[in-house]
Amino acid sequence: MKLKTLLTASAIGALFMTQASAGTLVINSNQSDPAPKAAWGEIIADFEAANPDIEVRLNEYDHEGYKSAIRNWLVTSPPDIVFWFAGNRMKYFVDRGLFEPVSDVWADNNMDRTFASTRASMSVEGEQYGVPATYYQWGIYYNADIFDELGLSEPTTWDEFMNVNQTLKDNGYTPITIGTKFLWTAAGWFDYLNLRTNGLDFHIDLMDGKIPYTDERVRATFENWRQLIDAGYFLENHASYSWQEAQAPLLNGEAGMYLMGNFLTPSFPEGSNFDFFQFPQIDPSVGMFEDAPTDTVHIPARASNKEDAKRFLAYVAQADVQTKLNLGLNQLPPNANAEAGDNTFLQQGLDMLSEADGTAQFYDRDTDPAMAAEGMKGFQEFMVNPDRLDAILTNLERVRQRVFR
Template sequence: MALKDVSPLGFGIAASRRQFMIGTGSVLAGMALGCRAVAQRKELAIISNIDNAAQRDVLQRLASEFEKASGVKVTINNMDHEAHKTAIRSYLVVSAPDLCFWFSGNRMNAFVKRDLFDDISDLFERENYKSVLGPAAGAVTVDGKQYGLPLGGLLWGLFYRKDVFAEKGWTPPASIDELLVLGEKAKSAGMVPVSMGTKEMWPAAGWFDHMNLRINGLDKHMALMDGKMSYTDAALTPVFDKWGELVKAGLFTPNHTSSGWEQAAAALAQKKAAMMDLAGFIKYGFPEDQQDQIAFVLFPEITKGMARYEDFALNSIHVPKNAKNKKDAREFLAYFYKPENLSAFLETESAVPPRSDCPPSKHPLVNAAVEQLKSVAGSAQYYDRDTDPDMAQEGLKGFQEFMTKPERRDQILERLETTRKRIFKV
């Protein structure tokens, strides 16, 4: 009921009648205000940063279904992806929605430390999410508590063309030594062994992640990401020794700083390179009628017996600490996160579902990544997601420089160590 439904009082009515109607009007007005308060509690505001129009359509469909079943009015505000990165710093403080899309890992932790994301461990427990999320749960966990739900992921590894490997009789490398042998075969065939474009810098950081995870494991890698380990620590010596060996062996694209990842992916598509380290979006470098030739394998083993730790970069969705309707936010998350609903949402961007019980994808690369995840003991995000943003910027520059001038290694690591001490105040 709204205030406009209460009829105005007429003139010429007896005093007692008038007093009764005034009293009744007051009661009705109070009821109307109460109804309005209830209506406010039955609204759910969501801010998304989704660029993909098809994915926005799926989110709207799920919101409409939830609204119809629950009676909760759902409003979605879709923001530009880049603009959202700035806006979230403000709206979480001054005008928080009930749900917002963001990134897990260090980028989530920054808001957890400021007490701006709500602890939703109760929802995790109620829906038994840990049993289906496996290592992905760690991406939204801080000190044993969960502060969001992981969404579509990017599993990083080595990609190659099935037809090229079949024609050459090549086998995907299972060890770093096999990768070096394959590199020599590729060069003999007039191909670049590993296509690389570091113009945007971050691809070099991905290669560092793989090397460090394979040699030192997840705990030491995350200690470095969290600023608790020095860039001049002896544990990193074998990482840069082996990486430098690969650079000097001519494994990577010459002049890789002048091209981006898209050009590097195109070189793989055009059979000018044998392999490339990337995630599933590599398909956008291929003509659509050749995407079925793309194959995927996890990064090769370096330290024998080291458990499989991978970069599995996950977006996420969160309940802000200052949200007005946390109860219905949790109910919407429970509906949105059903295997069939989450799968429909992720299918539009060919993302890897974090849940192990989602239906198979129509995209072979997604299903291949899901299968590979079964052997993964734990996951990091990606260098620029896992560490402080300022540290990441310096790290990206340093790794790109190392891949060009490996002889500058000591100066690069000393510079990164100086940056680490400044940023993490150690």
């Protein structure tokens, strides 16, 4: 194997070995943890075996070092391939002319069809700027023993969901557990309620600062949210709990449901009875869009070996490659023709995301960081004191105007 692992974050200062001769493909990676490092190592070795005229030079960074370094070398001495994230984090570099459009890779490999659910999160003004490598689902995880005890079925509509909540409450259970101490869990509720109320295009326009937070359609999202708050369906004192601490009521049989990402599932005890369902439909005229945080692969605009870089992107997009990669990562392949691991939650997630009408990333990945920080404060405040909605939206609109001017 010709793969060379060169750098860690401590070697950033000695980095700029990225320019290379023809036939050498330089990749900068943030996949330095043991499992992703091994999974990507196999994929890159396979790529070299399938492309003997290309030698890969791999530079590895820890996560935090990578976030700092990428902003520097994209404008100075970029590699040929970088790993990054979809949504607003990608758009930040696209807007500054630092990522290469790769719509031709999408067209040549029929990716509009096989990556339909992630296309929007990889696109800016109709052009695609990378390839999705891996993602995971969000949805509602529930205690199936409690559902069985009460004769409850997985709800698919808002009315059914409200009935499930009320039945749980009437029988002494907390319907929905949540910990908003660190704010981002409340953003998950905003995302889903807004996607189900107003759809993906509206949601992305709001994330891009194109729609006022005082818009009546945003208020409609909060009105739906308030139904759950006023009915007392959320865990009491949730602002005191982290997301990990909020797992306890679900696991010990005190709460029925938890809206969370699939990273929750390793906490389920061996032999326990938990299950998953898609966030219910609110408006039948609005598509079923999902939050699916996505890790991606990109070509810097100033890369020196774009031809081989496009070959690598096309390789990563292949269904069999995505299957192998995500088996190693224990996550989901964005390619609709790929296969998920032999895990009930991964299988459910793959089915759901493959059929989704489109995907968002997550509130703090989809909007400007300054907007996200204030937005998540506002969401938590609303859950604690919904009567302050007017003041919250006025403040968020003030922040939007400042951030997106």
